[in-house]
Amino acid sequence: MRVLTAAQMREADRITIEELGIPSLVLMENAGRQVVAAIEALFPNLESRRVAVLAGRGNNGGDGFVIARTLLERVVEVPVFVIGSLSEVRGDARHNLEVLGRLGASVVEIADEQAWELHFSEISQCDLVVDAIFGTGLRQALDGMYPTIVGDLNGSGLPVVAVDVPSGLLADTHEVQGEAIRAAVTVTLAAPKICHILPPAQRVCGELVVADIGIPEAIIERLDGPYVEVITRGVMRSVLEPRDPEAHKGEFGRVLIVAGSMGKSGAAHLAAMAALRSGAGLVTVATPRSVQPILAAMAPEYMTIGLPEDADGQVTPDAIERVLDTASDVIAMGPGLGTGPGVRAFVHGVMERVGVPIVLDADALNAFAGEHARLLAGRDGHDVIITPHPGEMARLLGTTTEDVQRDRVAAARTFAEKHQLHVVLKGHRTLVAAPEGTIAINMTGNPGMATGGTGDVLTGVIAGWFGQLLDAEGASRLGVYLHGHAGDLAMADLGEAALTASDLLTYLGDAVLELSAERTSKGDDHDE
Numbered sequence: 001m002r003v004l005t006a007a008q009m010r011e012a013d014r015i016t017i018e019e020l021g022i023p024s025l026v027l028m029e030n031a032g033r034q035v036v037a038a039i040e041a042l043f044p045n046l047e048s049r050r051v052a053v054l055a056g057r058g059n060n061g062g063d064g065f066v067i068a069r070t071l072l073e074r075v076v077e078v079p080v081f082v083i084g085s086l087s088e089v090r091g092d093a094r095h096n097l098e099v100l101g102r103l104g105a106s107v108v109e110i111a112d113e114q115a116w117e118l119h120f121s122e123i124s125q126c127d128l129v130v131d132a133i134f135g136t137g138l139r140q141a142l143d144g145m146y147p148t149i150v151g152d153l154n155g156s157g158l159p160v161v162a163v164d165v166p167s168g169l170l171a172d173t174h175e176v177q178g179e180a181i182r183a184a185v186t187v188t189l190a191a192p193k194i195c196h197i198l199p200p201a202q203r204v205c206g207e208l209v210v211a212d213i214g215i216p217e218a219i220i221e222r223l224d225g226p227y228v229e230v231i232t233r234g235v236m237r238s239v240l241e242p243r244d245p246e247a248h249k250g251e252f253g254r255v256l257i258v259a260g261s262m263g264k265s266g267a268a269h270l271a272a273m274a275a276l277r278s279g280a281g282l283v284t285v286a287t288p289r290s291v292q293p294i295l296a297a298m299a300p301e302y303m304t305i306g307l308p309e310d311a312d313g314q315v316t317p318d319a320i321e322r323v324l325d326t327a328s329d330v331i332a333m334g335p336g337l338g339t340g341p342g343v344r345a346f347v348h349g350v351m352e353r354v355g356v357p358i359v360l361d362a363d364a365l366n367a368f369a370g371e372h373a374r375l376l377a378g379r380d381g382h383d384v385i386i387t388p389h390p391g392e393m394a395r396l397l398g399t400t401t402e403d404v405q406r407d408r409v410a411a412a413r414t415f416a417e418k419h420q421l422h423v424v425l426k427g428h429r430t431l432v433a434a435p436e437g438t439i440a441i442n443m444t445g446n447p448g449m450a451t452g453g454t455g456d457v458l459t460g461v462i463a464g465w466f467g468q469l470l471d472a473e474g475a476s477r478l479g480v481y482l483h484g485h486a487g488d489l490a491m492a493d494l495g496e497a498a499l500t501a502s503d504l505l506t507y508l509g510d511a512v513l514e515l516s517a518e519r520t521s522k523g524d525d526h527d528e
């Protein structure tokens with residue numbers, strides 16, 4: 001599902017109206033009615049309730065007037081308050097305001113703070129508030145009487161349904177600048193915007209409903225400008241193909257995991273098991289010599305190779321040939337390698353000559369901090385996927401973790417475009433940025449996964465799926481989705497605190513099973 005900017009939304013609106021010929025009043029009518037449908041679905045016994053509609057002077061307010069008109073016959077009372085000057089309501093919004101007037105609805109103008117104070121008690125006696133004050137047209141943080149209005153509403157404890165965007169949020173940013181309505185539900189029109197998807201703004205939106213108002217998907221897909229999308233269950237389901245009954249293990253990818261050092265054998269084990277639990281045909285772990293027997297005893301399913309090591313049990317550059325000589329379809333390198341001087345030269349050496357796609361994580365990434373970042377560049381037939389957490393991303397970009405977190409989309413996109421590789425920027429709402437600059441946002445996962453080893457599992461999952469899909473972007477997206485979904489299933493059974501990285505391995509099977517079962521039973525494109 002594509003995520004639009006306010007400008008892209010306006011353009012989709014324009015194309016639908018001017019080129020397709022659906023009148024703007026019809027879109028507004030659809031918008032209002034879809035919001036009412038969502039309210040009816042989410043708030044039972046609506047007929048016995050009082051709903052206050054707060055409308056602004058723009059088209060968001062216009063949607064509010066349609067909502068008020070639709071609710072007039074369905075609920076006890078619908079007082080309407082125009083926040084701002086009535087005389088400034090124009091165009092389609094004015095049209096709908098006049099219709100409302102002809103129906104005899106109560107419309108009160110709230111032009112200043114005094115008027116607000118006068119009417120707030122009436123509003124606070126309602127059961128539900130519809131926020132149609134500002135939508136995508138808000139250009140800067142609220143000032144004047146608006147912060148008071150928002151503060152009073154947020155303090156009232158009344159449930160608020162926000163139309164399109166909670167008033168005060170700027171659609172194109174995840175930042176909350178100044179006061180914003182805290183909505184119980186936000187019904188956004190046609191497509192979600194960044195503010196609905198990324199925290200902290202996303203948390204202000206409450207439950208999100210995306211309403212179809214008649215703008216065709218094809219118009220949304222062809223819009224110019226940044227391509228950001230949400231990774232949906234429906235799309236991930238379609239990526240999973242059932243296995244051919246005559247399949248053999250050679251068809252599911254040979255994954256080489258280059259990982260581990262003395263004291264960090266677990267990282268290699270987790271990555272290797274994750275690749276196997278993601279369906280890899282054959283998994284080999286290349287690890288420092290002294291770690292090899294430990295790993296070999298941990299699981300019978302993967303093969304092991306011992307690499308030259310230093311006195312600390314970390315790989316040395318002598319190991320480069322051994323890694324390059326091992327047959328594989330994809331390499332995952334990094335988990336638990338350590339940070340010794342030999343590791344850096346080893347990792348650089350492998351990257352300079354490797355001929356297969358590679359997933360780089362953790363200690364392998366730190367070897368490319370600063371000016372070494374250019375060594376990461378992907379090239380034809382040699383996809384590079386990096387899976388940094390925000391701190392590693394910051395070191396690669398030569399900036400701070402705070403800077404990365406302030407605009408995660410920009411950080412991931414800039415690096416992916418500059419070095420022509422795939423960036424999986426981990427954290428709440430993991431992002432997948434492709435070399436072309438497209439961004440996919442993952443919605444699965446939970447804070448219980450903030451525990452040692454879960455990153456090693458992700459590296460293995462992505463490498464495992466890469467071996468089958470042979471598509472870096474597809475494997476990264478499916479990988480983050482399933483990794484988070486396994487975490488959600490584990491959390492439901494174990495809670496946040498007890499969840500460990502090994503539990504993700506256990507639940508990866510269920511995560512895949514759920515998707516493929518839905519695929520056979522539903523076969524539809526439903527997304528929650």
Ligand SMILES: NC(=O)C1=CN([C@@H]2O[C@H](COP(=O)(O)OP(=O)(O)OC[C@H]3O[C@@H](n4cnc5c(N)ncnc54)[C@H](O)[C@@H]3O)[C@@H](O)[C@H]2O)[C@H](O)CC1
Pocket residue numbers: 009012013027028031056057058059060061062063133134135136137138139140141142143163164165189190213215
């Ligand atoms: N998406 C669609 O296809 C449809 C969307 N609809 C609704 O229309 C709004 C966007 O309407 P617009 O008139 O462009 O903007 P707003 O209603 O959000 O309000 C803008 C209004 O406020 C003024 N303004 C801007 N910033 C500030 C500020 N900081 N302080 C005070 N005033 C400000 C601005 O000048 C305007 O007058 C969209 O969200 C949907 O709800 C259609 O109804 C259906 C099609």
Ligand SMILES: [K+]
Pocket residue numbers: 060131132133134135162163164165166167
């Ligand atoms: K709104």
